[in-house]
Amino acid sequence: MSDVVRDLFDAIVSGDRDLVLSKVADALSDGLAPTLILDDGMIAAMAEVGDRFERGEFYIPEMLIASRAMQAGLATLKPHLIDANVESIGTVVAGTVRGDMHDIGKNLVVAMLKGAGFEIVDLGVDVAADDFIEAVRSRPVDLVALSAMLTTTMPQMERTIRALEAAGARDGLKVMVGGAPVSKAYAKQIGADGYAPDASRAVALARSLIE
Ligand code: B1M
Numbered sequence: 001m002s003d004v005v006r007d008l009f010d011a012i013v014s015g016d017r018d019l020v021l022s023k024v025a026d027a028l029s030d031g032l033a034p035t036l037i038l039d040d041g042m043i044a045a046m047a048e049v050g051d052r053f054e055r056g057e058f059y060i061p062e063m064l065i066a067s068r069a070m071q072a073g074l075a076t077l078k079p080h081l082i083d084a085n086v087e088s089i090g091t092v093v094a095g096t097v098r099g100d101m102h103d104i105g106k107n108l109v110v111a112m113l114k115g116a117g118f119e120i121v122d123l124g125v126d127v128a129a130d131d132f133i134e135a136v137r138s139r140p141v142d143l144v145a146l147s148a149m150l151t152t153t154m155p156q157m158e159r160t161i162r163a164l165e166a167a168g169a170r171d172g173l174k175v176m177v178g179g180a181p182v183s184k185a186y187a188k189q190i191g192a193d194g195y196a197p198d199a200s201r202a203v204a205l206a207r208s209l210i211e
Helices: 003-013 017-029 034-054 060-081 104-115 129-137 155-166 184-189 199-210
Strands: 090-096 118-122 143-147 174-178
Touching: 003 017, 003 034, 003 060, 017 034, 017 060, 034 060, 060 104, 090 104, 090 129, 090 199, 104 118, 104 143, 104 199, 129 143, 129 155, 143 155, 143 199, 155 174, 174 184, 174 199
Parallel strands: 090 118, 090 143, 143 174
Antiparallel strands: none
């Protein structure tokens, strides 16, 4: 790992927002690939934060401060990760499911889908099944993208899919799922059309589902 990426990693773990911003700028001006900055510097740092939380070395405030530093860095990195001005290839309604407040991963998926030319309706976090139903009824939608980061909120994905079916809104509508605890097998089990483990594979999956 290069020094600047290591510094960026440390700055996110310690939640130093200003240092994160300057390290992202340094890494970009050093010519490092945006995906490398994201994967090795930023996503790896959030995994470290999660590990420290699990070991009881970090508490919620540290996790929150690190996530704010991460979001600030992401805002700088985003334009470099995505190709702008691509023609719309489909509409996606995205959200983190009911009871779940995690949105960094969902925001990355949304940014990459936008960059790939999808029109996005981002419902945010803690989204109830009824809100997904309302969103797909109020406009033509090709795909619903559900994110969950907690084992306790994963069942909300299934609940949302069943609710879409019960509301008669599932015909011709694809559903994809993702988030750290989610797997391909779980996606299949709950009747989703696909699962992606990360944002770039989410774009490939969305394209293939809409084709
Ligand atoms: Co929380 N948290 N958290 N947290 N948090 C985790 C998820 C946890 C694994 C930490 C740990 O214990 N190691 C753990 C979950 C354990 C479990 O369920 N088995 C946990 C817990 C327990 C909790 C609380 C319950 C803690 C508490 O209150 N006691 C609480 C729950 C609150 C709630 O949601 N109701 C909580 C709260 C929080 C904060 C608010 C402090 C903060 C979130 C801030 C925010 O998102 N705005 C937070 C954070 C930051 C984390 C960790 C540290 C980092 C998550 C993250 O942003 N990762 C996380 C530990 C970890 O992940 N190792 C943890 C970076 C992000 C880029 O990755 O989100 O995985 P990720 O997204 C990836 C892929 O998953 C995928 O693509 C993304 C980009 O590559 N992906 C998709 C995501 N969605 C997708 C959708 C797709 C396709 C791909 O298609 C639709």
